[in-house]
Amino acid sequence: MADGGQSDRLSDLPDSILHHIFSFIDTRYAVRASVLSSRWRHLWKSLSYLYFDWETKQPKKIAATADLVNMVLSFRDRESDIQCFRLQSVSSKNFRLVYSWILNAIRHNVRVIDIDYEYVSHPIEWPHSLFSYNSLTTLKLSSIYQLFVLPDSISLPNLKVLHLEDVDFADIKTGSCVSNLITSCPSLEALEVSCMNLGFGDKFVISAPKLERLVIYDNVKPFMKEMKKFEMKICAPNLRTFRCKDRILNEYSMGELRFLDSASIDMVMVKGCYIEPFKILDNLLKDKKWEYVQHLAGLLKAVCGAKSLCLKLSALLIVVCVCLSWIECTRFLISTLSVISIGASVAFSLFIQPSLIIDLLKRMQLPVN
Numbered sequence: 082m083a084d085g086g087q088s089d090r091l092s093d094l095p096d097s098i099l100h101h102i103f104s105f106i107d108t109r110y111a112v113r114a115s116v117l118s119s120r121w122r123h124l125w126k127s128l129s130y131l132y133f134d135w136e137t138k139q140p141k142k143i144a145a146t147a148d149l150v151n152m153v154l155s156f157r158d159r160e161s162d163i164q165c166f167r168l169q170s171v172s173s174k175n176f177r178l179v180y181s182w183i184l185n186a187i188r189h190n191v192r193v194i195d196i197d198y199e200y201v202s203h204p205i206e207w208p209h210s211l212f213s214y215n216s217l218t219t220l221k222l223s224s225i226y227q228l229f230v231l232p233d234s235i236s237l238p239n240l241k242v243l244h245l246e247d248v249d250f251a252d253i254k255t256g257s258c259v260s261n262l263i264t265s266c267p268s269l270e271a272l273e274v275s276c277m278n279l280g281f282g283d284k285f286v287i288s289a290p291k292l293e294r295l296v297i298y299d300n301v302k303p304f305m306k307e308m309k310k311f312e313m314k315i316c317a318p319n320l321r322t323f324r325c326k327d328r329i330l331n332e333y334s335m336g337e338l339r340f341l342d343s344a345s346i347d348m349v350m351v352k353g354c355y356i357e358p359f360k361i362l363d364n365l366l367k368d369k370k371w372e373y374v375q376h377l378a379g380l381l382k383a384v385c386g387a388k389s390l391c392l393k394l395s396a397l398l399i400v401v402c403v404c405l406s407w408i409e410c411t412r413f414l415i416s417t418l419s420v421i422s423i424g425a426s427v428a429f430s431l432f433i434q435p436s437l438i439i440d441l442l443k444r445m446q447l448p449v450n
Contacts, residue, residue, distance in 0.1 A: 100124075103124075104165070108133055125153065130163075130165045135169065147175045154182060163186050165219075172199055184210065193219040194211070195221040198222075204229065204230045219242040223244070227247070228250070237265055238268060240268060246277065297313075312334060313327075318338070320338050323344045329373045330376075333376070333383065338383065338384065344390050344391070346384065347392075
């Protein structure tokens, strides 16, 4: 890359800088870049960030991506550790290879594993060593309602970040799988569970003494017709950030949150209740409606000590207003939010379709025009 005997600045950059630059792009491009400079020829063999994106459904390109991953891992420098191993949109045709790729990454002391799967029609079993690996600090698994099998014994003493999105586990009858996974991560600081089954038992427990950030988002499957509730028990005394979007059917039990900085709450009836919530409410008994309001009150009181509180009332406010009169609704909000810290920031995020507002006004016998 040098011209007229002059040194090329890019080629003269130290390896650490080049590794950092290549960490932002798909590893395939880092491999291709090796032809641009003799000094870069073997640089891809020691990259600390490996990122592969299938990004296609074409059989030839799927096979080519798998071959590339095999090559990069097979010819990797033995003394070079892997900081992050990320697989995006892994084709279902390659799922059997992922097992060996993970083992290879573990042999290179990988710290971060981030895998996004296509749906496979049968359960996927992970290497047992992945869940008894001391060096792992971040684990992110995502798919489209994929069923995973966890080993009976789990020990991840240094895992700090755990993200589970659109995944299920083979044993979901009691919710013990996910609870045991969380309990087996004593250093966990950030947990996100999104669009997944938390179990069909009576209780789901999140116990993490060092947890600082918790996100529970939209854990309602579109094909789930059964409205079965469970109690969500959260024991996280050091929690600082809490975001929750869930069914108001579920009851939350939370301990004292003395260090909570921010909270965002959005409770809905069921998935899709933004469209026709009143049809659902009409079929509920009065006692059941009041039970839902109590669930909401309990959750709000638990997070009212936050310095910043966002109440997303798109469906939640409708539920409260239908269950109670306007006067009682006001009393409910005042009594529930009366323990808000002095100087705290409170935001009400309202997103209600005009048709729902008109329907609500008619039910309250208020003029529409």
